[in-house]
Amino acid sequence: AEDGLLVITASAPSWVQVRSLSGGGTTQKTLAAGDKLVAPGSPPWAVVIGKADATTVMVRGKPMDVSSIARENVARFEVK
DSSP states (O other): OTTSSEEEEESSOEEEEEEETTSOOEEEEEEOTTOEEEOOSOSOEEEEESOGGGEEEEETTEEEOOTTTOBTTBEEEEEO
């Protein structure tokens, strides 16, 4: 699971939404500490993280700094 193109790991409870921009649907869930979400399907995705400071985001195996793009601790970004 860790080798997905987009992997979101929570260090504390956090709400996550991953929406396929190519019509593949939307995945929404609340992650508990230690939970991981591997984005289903393939990019592009629109991502919303409800508690950016409580998550680690890996895109293609590289960490993404979501705290720098978060506003009021909510991060919104796309993975193409």
